[in-house]
Amino acid sequence: MRIALDAMGTDLAPSAEVAGAIGALDELEPDIEIVLVGDRDLIEAALAEHPSVPAGRLHVHHAPDRVTAADSPATVLRRKPDSSIVVGLQMVKAGEADAFISAGSTGAVMATSLFTLRRIPGVDRPAIGTLLPTAGSSCLMLDAGANVDCKPQHLVQFARLGQIVAQDLMGRDRPRVALLNIGEEPEKGDELTLETHKLLSRAKGLNFVGNLEGRDIIRGVCDVVVCDGFVGNVLLKFYESVAQFIIGLMRKELQQAGESMDFEELFRVLDYEEYGGAPLLGVGGVCIICHGESSPFAIRNAVAVAARAVRSDMVRHITREISTADPPEEVP
Amino acid sequence: MRIALDAMGTDLAPSAEVAGAIGALDELEPDIEIVLVGDRDLIEAALAEHPSVPAGRLHVHHAPDRVTAADSPATVLRRKPDSSIVVGLQMVKAGEADAFISAGSTGAVMATSLFTLRRIPGVDRPAIGTLLPTAGSSCLMLDAGANVDCKPQHLVQFARLGQIVAQDLMGRDRPRVALLNIGEEPEKGDELTLETHKLLSRAKGLNFVGNLEGRDIIRGVCDVVVCDGFVGNVLLKFYESVAQFIIGLMRKELQQAGESMDFEELFRVLDYEEYGGAPLLGVGGVCIICHGESSPFAIRNAVAVAARAVRSDMVRHITREISTADPPEEVP
Incomplete structure (x- = not known):
């Protein structure tokens, strides 16, 4: 190879x-x-x-x-x-x-x-799939920025692309696919997510587990989360910056205190470098x-x-x- | 009172x-x-x-x-x-x-x-303004979830509402107002933010400082950041959950190590409870x-x-x- x-x-x-x-x-x-x-x-x-x-x-x-x-x-x-x-x-x-x-x-x-x-x-629209570290197993988010204005059928296709990545690259069996949204209930959302939820609910061959709120991403309760590329890009960059910021601050405070604690689990969760790169799908x-x-x-x-x-x-x-x-x- | x-x-x-x-x-x-x-x-x-x-x-x-x-x-x-x-x-x-x-x-x-x-x-649309802790001074984000489908003129009005909150509640003089976006350049964005950027650039009486990327929120470089309520809600909930998660994990690891370090600055930045409540504006x-x-x-x-x-x-x-x-x- x-x-x-x-x-x-x-x-x-x-x-x-x-x-x-x-x-x-x-x-x-x-x-x-x-x-x-x-x-x-x-x-x-x-x-x-x-x-x-x-x-x-x-x-x-x-x-x-x-x-x-x-x-x-x-x-x-x-x-x-x-x-x-x-x-x-x-x-x-x-x-x-x-x-x-x-x-x-x-x-x-x-x-x-x-x-x-x-x-x-x-x-229709190739998408960037990026792995988010979570408290559980990592979660693939797509689109992470390739498509900023999306239609519901694009998000459904992202779900199919994501499912394959979860199987082939992440080794997940029957990956749980979620829709990033502002509430868990199917009737929550903006125009895009309301319609996407309907389509995902009746799409064949997808293990759609419903809406996922921003607060639940970190819990690691799904394998794939779909969103439009605007939201995905903002969220990804925010996550990375918060992680870097926190690690930097902790290292500084530990150093000042003369401590050398290794927050192994914490650093693992915050270290997006472990995932290396995001496939263009x-x-x-x-x-x-x-x-x-x-x-x-x-x-x-x-x-x-x-x-x-x-x-x-x-x-x-x-x-x-x-x-x-x-x-x-x-x-x- | x-x-x-x-x-x-x-x-x-x-x-x-x-x-x-x-x-x-x-x-x-x-x-x-x-x-x-x-x-x-x-x-x-x-x-x-x-x-x-x-x-x-x-x-x-x-x-x-x-x-x-x-x-x-x-x-x-x-x-x-x-x-x-x-x-x-x-x-x-x-x-x-x-x-x-x-x-x-x-x-x-x-x-x-x-x-x-x-x-x-x-x-046109009352909005929820929520304070995000940052490495610098806190930043008011609106809308945090009252309006999921927004038009450019709504975001301009959020900027005006946010400016007043920054003055009246946060004590900021000539608040810096930014537009949450996927790139710094004016030509970056989705349909909503591209048009909003144009309107904000020529709006009178606003100290518009341009686009703000997800990665720059935590730096605390502006006083007000505007976005639609879908993005704002996802981001806010994500931030809160990450903060809670990190604090929880740190406390656990410190306890297991028998340490009692106080990451004062870190906890301050992550503790959104300090801000108490979000005004409906x-x-x-x-x-x-x-x-x-x-x-x-x-x-x-x-x-x-x-x-x-x-x-x-x-x-x-x-x-x-x-x-x-x-x-x-x-x-x-």
């Missing part, structure tokens, strides 16, 4: 990517190879910092163009054809890589994925989106997510599932 | 209300009187638990009807005319009380407020909505919020401000 890893995406590129790739190769299955895509000189300088590099399993593919914040996502394919994002995704398209991982501009990765890997037939290939702030640890975990997606044949699973689902979800 | 306090609202009613009222009278200005509204026998039994009660400043107003979860909010006024919610709000309407506080059904308090206190002329009287889980400490703080709203003449301030704002906010 070959995984193309954008080496130019993180705030600390390419050193975080290089260190993450080496970590992944050390720990994951030996049939995994990684292709670092980006500026060859910079990548090789970063590689030189490491005493040993797994022989024959770590490759470099030169891609000199740089995507910056000034690039409009939709123009990257045309204007930056030799960027790590475009080159990496084209490797997947051409079958030269089995998956692509990037911590670069989410908008650019999404737009370029849509242009190169294309939507899977029947998928509904496109014709494995594409994992990471944070710009990803550490080597997060990159290593993103490689693990990509490897699971490839091994489980997730893209084919989605293709099959979407083509057999009740067609347009009987929507008005 | 007389404050009507619904004694039947919390999960531990009326003892949390009675203890909170006594705490408030002990600590707040001596011109404050509290009228406990609810079942007289139950209230008196709860009062009997306290060794001393401030003489002449704590009254009981009998209201035997009980509002339950089975009551549709819109029917409470008609079907439960002798409930604490209806009686308390009618006291405000009749000038027998200067403010009403309730931890009962939010829907019932809102609906009954609209029927009795009425909307302030020019206010845009109705013709002071109405403070509390959590069903409110402790005596939260009730005491809600009384303080109510007292500040009365003293600052907040309702008249809103009336004046809304009537002089550019009329229908130049909306399509």
